[in-house]
Amino acid sequence: MNRKQKRNLIRILVTAALLIALHFLPIVPETGWIRLVCYVVPYIIIGYDILRNAVKGIINRQPFDESLLMAIATVGAFVLAFLRTGDYLEAVAVMLFYQVGEWFQAMAVGKSRRNISELMDIRPDVAYIETEDGVEEVDPDDVEIGTIILVRPGEKVPIDGVVVEGESRLNTAALTGESVPRAVRVGDEIISGSVNESSPLRIETTKEFGESTASKILELVENASSRKSQSEKFISKFARVYTPVVVLLALALAIIPPVVLTLAGRAAGPASELWGDWIYRALTFLVMSCPCALVISIPLSFFAGLGGASREGVLIKGSNYLETLSNVKTVVFDKTGTLTKGVFEVSMVHPAHEDGGDDPEGHSDGHSEEDGHHVCHAHGCADHDEIADEAIIHELLHMAAHAERYSNHPIAASLKKAYGDESDECEVGDIEEVAGHGVRARINGSTVCAGNAKMMTLAGCEARPCEMSGAGTIIHVAIDGRYAGHIVISDIIKEHSAEAIQDLHRSGVKKTVMLTGDARGAAEEVGGKLGVDVIHAELLPADKVTKVEELLEQAQPGEKLAFVGDGINDAPVLSRADIGIAMGAMGSDAAIESADVVLMDDDPIKIGKAIRISRKCMRIVKENITIAIAVKVVCLILGALGIANMWFAIFADVGVMIIAVLNAIRALFVRKL
Amino acid sequence: MKKTYKIDVDCANCANLMEEAAKKTKGVKDCTVNFMTLKMQVEFEDGAEAKDVMQDVLKACKKVEPDCEIFIK
Numbered sequence: 045m046n047r048k049q050k051r052n053l054i055r056i057l058v059t060a061a062l063l064i065a066l067h068f069l070p071i072v073p074e075t076g077w078i079r080l081v082c083y084v085v086p087y088i089i090i091g092y093d094i095l096r097n098a099v100k101g102i103i104n105r106q107p108f109d110e111s112l113l114m115a116i117a118t119v120g121a122f123v124l125a126f127l128r129t130g131d132y133l134e135a136v137a138v139m140l141f142y143q144v145g146e147w148f149q150a151m152a153v154g155k156s157r158r159n160i161s162e163l164m165d166i167r168p169d170v171a172y173i174e175t176e177d178g179v180e181e182v183d184p185d186d187v188e189i190g191t192i193i194l195v196r197p198g199e200k201v202p203i204d205g206v207v208v209e210g211e212s213r214l215n216t217a218a219l220t221g222e223s224v225p226r227a228v229r230v231g232d233e234i235i236s237g238s239v240n241e242s243s244p245l246r247i248e249t250t251k252e253f254g255e256s257t258a259s260k261i262l263e264l265v266e267n268a269s270s271r272k273s274q275s276e277k278f279i280s281k282f283a284r285v286y287t288p289v290v291v292l293l294a295l296a297l298a299i300i301p302p303v304v305l306t307l308a309g310r311a312a313g314p315a316s317e318l319w320g321d322w323i324y325r326a327l328t329f330l331v332m333s334c335p336c337a338l339v340i341s342i343p344l345s346f347f348a349g350l351g352g353a354s355r356e357g358v359l360i361k362g363s364n365y366l367e368t369l370s371n372v373k374t375v376v377f378d379k380t381g382t383l384t385k386g387v388f389e390v391s392m393v394h395p396a397h398e399d400g401g402d403d404p405e406g407h408s409d410g411h412s413e414e415d416g417h418h419v420c421h422a423h424g425c426a427d428h429d430e431i432a433d434e435a436i437i438h439e440l441l442h443m444a445a446h447a448e449r450y451s452n453h454p455i456a457a458s459l460k461k462a463y464g465d466e467s468d469e470c471e472v473g474d475i476e477e478v479a480g481h482g483v484r485a486r487i488n489g490s491t492v493c494a495g496n497a498k499m500m501t502l503a504g505c506e507a508r509p510c511e512m513s514g515a516g517t518i519i520h521v522a523i524d525g526r527y528a529g530h531i532v533i534s535d536i537i538k539e540h541s542a543e544a545i546q547d548l549h550r551s552g553v554k555k556t557v558m559l560t561g562d563a564r565g566a567a568e569e570v571g572g573k574l575g576v577d578v579i580h581a582e583l584l585p586a587d588k589v590t591k592v593e594e595l596l597e598q599a600q601p602g603e604k605l606a607f608v609g610d611g612i613n614d615a616p617v618l619s620r621a622d623i624g625i626a627m628g629a630m631g632s633d634a635a636i637e638s639a640d641v642v643l644m645d646d647d648p649i650k651i652g653k654a655i656r657i658s659r660k661c662m663r664i665v666k667e668n669i670t671i672a673i674a675v676k677v678v679c680l681i682l683g684a685l686g687i688a689n690m691w692f693a694i695f696a697d698v699g700v701m702i703i704a705v706l707n708a709i710r711a712l713f714v715r716k717l
Numbered sequence: 718m719k720k721t722y723k724i725d726v727d728c729a730n731c732a733n734l735m736e737e738a739a740k741k742t743k744g745v746k747d748c749t750v751n752f753m754t755l756k757m758q759v760e761f762e763d764g765a766e767a768k769d770v771m772q773d774v775l776k777a778c779k780k781v782e783p784d785c786e787i788f789i790k
Contacts, residue, residue, distance in 0.1 A: 093784075096783075097783050097784065100783045101783075104780040104781070106780065106781055110730065146727070146728065149728065150727060153729075153752075153753070156753075157753060157754070157755075160753075266754050266756070267758070270749045270751050270758055272749070280733045280736075283730055283733060284733075284737075334730070335730060336728065336729070336730060339728070339729040339730040339733065340728070340729040340730075340752075343729060343751075343752055343753055344729075344753065347753035347754075
């Protein structure tokens with residue numbers, strides 16, 4: 045509670061106590077000026093700021109200021125009470141409950157504001173630099189690129205960098221929602237906002253503080269609710285119209301019925317009684333003229349929804365995107381990097397057997413037996429007996445890796461990675477790249493050729509087809525003109541991809557589409573495994589935009605299309621789709637810039653989750669809009685009929701607001717969705 | 718040119734009113750007030766001097782909502 049809230053609470057309590065005293069202690073006369081003064085005291089205590097703002101509102105010509113309306117309603121009630129019953133309690137109570145409502149609203153909003161900022165508590169406050177005099181604490185803004193900073197256990201990594209000393213586990217839960225800590229050691233890149241768990245690390249910074257992941261994410265989250273959704277726009281429009289309409293209705297209610305009744309000669313009782321009654325009804329209208337419940341609960345729901353989502357590692361860039369996301373019926377994937385890891389890995393190594401007629405003159409039909417000797421290298425499971433095979437596999441990879449020593453091609457990189465440390469003492473020279481074929485090199489005196497089938501022909505031997513390669517790329521290797529075997533390199537399907545597709549279908553997504561540049565056969569194999577509905581293969585990058593446009597045209601009105609990419613090279617498609625989802629944003633600025641929704645980790649299962657979060661949030665928004673408007677309309681009707689009095693009106697008003705605010709906060713809880 | 722200012726205001730409707738008022742101020746191209754984060758993002762017209770415009774924005778906002786505050790750096 046801040047000072048203002050404390051002061052208001054005291055005002056509320058004092059007024060309530062005074063009212064109880066005045067009501068139950070027979071110390072005030074039943075009517076007259078003294079009684080009026082007795083009630084004006086608590087009224088001033090509870091309502092002085094409203095009255096002051098009302099006067100300012102008149103001076104500034106803001107006729108529909110809610111302070112002014114409350115002031116008119118309560119002062120009006122006082123006047124009526126003075127003229128008629130002497131029951132001032134109502135007027136003071138209305139002001140009291142109005143203030144209770146305002147106080148509750150301030151508390152609830154303040155609380156959720158703090159809650160959500162705590163959720164996103166990744167802002168590092170300090171960085172530690174080691175100097176001659178020991179460890180020095182500095183502002184992370186002042187740390188230059190390339191500085192070595194120290195991060196001790198329990199501290200947040202302030203700036204993105206590379207580990208130069210130490211080995212530890214990092215908790216990235218605040219960034220990705222992933223609770224399993226990540227092991228890091230020398231040479232690993234680490235991102236700011238993660239928490240060091242076990243032992244001290246020395247990190248060489250690679251970015252400035254402002255460009256670091258933590259700062260970027262915070263900026264994104266803070267700006268998120270500035271992009272307003274249709275619902276929010278509707279509410280601000282509604283609020284602009286609602287208040288003036290109710291005020292005009294109140295005016296009409298105060299004047300028209302008594303005039304009509306008098307003219308019709310139907311007026312029962314004295315004229316003052318008639319007018320008093322209708323003016324009272326009109327004042328009841330004014331009490332209900334504030335659209336508070338709606339205006340507060342809708343942005344609060346979105347804010348809570350966005351906060352809850354970011355806690356799960358799903359960053360949504362604005363309330364409008366949350367709204368769109370809830371209507372997604374088609375999800376288009378760019379295969380590489382979303383459903384597959386986008387990193388080529390050696391998945392199989394098939395050496396040719398020396399005794400199996402692998403010489404160039406060998407008969408191809410003699411190979412069938414050896415083809416049974418497949419070894420899944422990547423999974424470490426050799427089939428029977430094969431220590432010898434292990435050595436041969438190793439040698440094959442060894443030669444291939446050397447041949448690709450100077451190449452930066454992803455395939456070369458994967459070969460080198462699979463072999464391990466390629467820079468050993470072997471003599472490697474005369475490396476020659478044969479465009480469209482492969483490479484030729486001299487290794488330890490032998491000529492090694494690595495490449496496609498055409499390369500083998502060039503090397504003077506025949507490439508053996510591999511029926512197990514599936515979606516992969518095959519690298520054949522020949523040593524001194526003899527076929528030595530082949531290595532299969534493929535893009536690995538992510539662990540949760542199939543589950544993610546199923547999950548999307550379960551969450552009501554009608555169509556899943558996979559776009560890829562791969563050959564049709566390979567694409568269909570992957571797509572079939574994952575259960576994707578539609579596959580478009582052999583696409584050039586530009587074709588992807590065209591395909592998405594086609595799909596957009598096919599979509600039913602109101603049904604949205606989401607495109608999921610890895611944020612690399614697909615910015616045009618991300619922006620063309622109704623909603624662009626980028627995956628694996630850890631460290632990729634491009635993804636954060638171009639997408640509407642950013643999944644912090646690489647797990648496609650989060651897409652379904654994001655859609656469910658958005659649906660829950662939108663449901664809450666709709667509930668709040670319906671409840672609030674319905675209650676207001678009912679109250680207005682009852683008020684006009686003279687059934688609801690001011691008490692009823694203010695209770696309904698404050699009550700609905702409290703319900704709506706509590707309901708809005710529900711949007712924050714999305715863990716189990 | 719876009720700038721973000723911290724604000725202080727009590728109710729969500731008042732925040733909407735501030736946004737309306739700021740939008741109508743000369744030199745302001747667009748404005749969004751975020752009640753949840755208590756921030757006002759103002760996009761200025763080309764060539765407008767942010768400091769001067771913000772004084773007007775503050776005045777306009779005070780008119781519609783006497784209790785509000787904008788922290789102009």
